[in-house]
Amino acid sequence: SQTIHQWPATLVQPVGSPLSLECTVEGTSNPNLYWYRQAAGRGLQLLFYSVGIGQISSEVPQNLSASRPQDRQFILSSKKLLLSDSGFYLCATRDMINYGYTFGSGTRLTVV
Amino acid sequence: AQSVSQHNHHVILSEAASLELGCNYSYGGTVNLFWYVQYPGQHLQLLLKYFSGDPLVKGIKGFEAEFIKSKFSFNLRKPSVQWSDTAEYFCAVISSGNTGKLIFGQGTTLQVKP
Numbered sequence: 001s002q003t004i005h006q007w008p009a010t011l012v013q014p015v016g017s018p019l020s021l022e023c024t025v026e027g028t029s030n031p032n033l034y035w036y037r038q039a040a041g042r043g044l045q046l047l048f049y050s051v052g053i054g055q056i057s058s059e060v061p062q063n064l065s066a067s068r069p070q071d072r073q074f075i076l077s078s079k080k081l082l083l084s085d086s087g088f089y090l091c092a093t094r095d096m097i098n099y100g101y102t103f104g105s106g107t108r109l110t111v112v
Numbered sequence: 113a114q115s116v117s118q119h120n121h122h123v124i125l126s127e128a129a130s131l132e133l134g135c136n137y138s139y140g141g142t143v144n145l146f147w148y149v150q151y152p153g154q155h156l157q158l159l160l161k162y163f164s165g166d167p168l169v170k171g172i173k174g175f176e177a178e179f180i181k182s183k184f185s186f187n188l189r190k191p192s193v194q195w196s197d198t199a200e201y202f203c204a205v206i207s208s209g210n211t212g213k214l215i216f217g218q219g220t221t222l223q224v225k226p
Binding site: 104 | 158
């Protein structure tokens with residue numbers, strides 16, 4: 001079965017600082033990977049998805065970027081964080097056999 | 113673009129009350145529908161899913177949902193809630209194509225009072 005590892009679990013960063021959140025997947029190859037954000041009082045918003053190495057699609061304009069340097073690695077980045085980047089970030093992959101999704105444990109980002 | 117709408121943002125119930133959470137989606141083609149739950153401090157968990165067949169889907173922990181194609185709805189129900197059902201509930205739909213983007217509703221916070 002698929003497993004997603006996300007780190008760190010919690011992060012407090014000052015405004016203007018850079019960001020790098022990492023997500024790795026086990027138990028599958030060539031997965032579709034997704035970054036979601038859950039902001040306070042809002043639902044889960046899809047930020048980026050990737051169907052393969054180096055292939056990134058952005059769903060919403062924002063201060064963040066994503067990269068997929070390896071098949072099972074998905075990175076969320078920012079050069080300069082904004083207060084509005086605070087939220088709960090989830091990495092996910094799709095189970096192509098059962099068509100379900102597997103989610104990581106998430107990273108709680110607070111920009112101060 | 114596809115969207116999912118959950119009408120109830122915050123629901124408060126007493127134990128043993130019946131639950132129904134509304135979910136509507138906007139997409140005219142074939143859909144895959146899901147309900148996820150997030151208990152406090154825990155990961156998102158799949159409650160149930162609908163792909164095809166019987167429109168009444170039964171999930172874990174006594175939850176069920178009914179797909180009504182004519183109403184573009186996939187409401188979640190439970191006959192008798194428990195305090196342990198306190199959580200946030202998300203309806204979601206998978207878009208067509210091989211990207212398989214899972215689009216979530218805004219979520220409903222359910223608080224069950226003992």
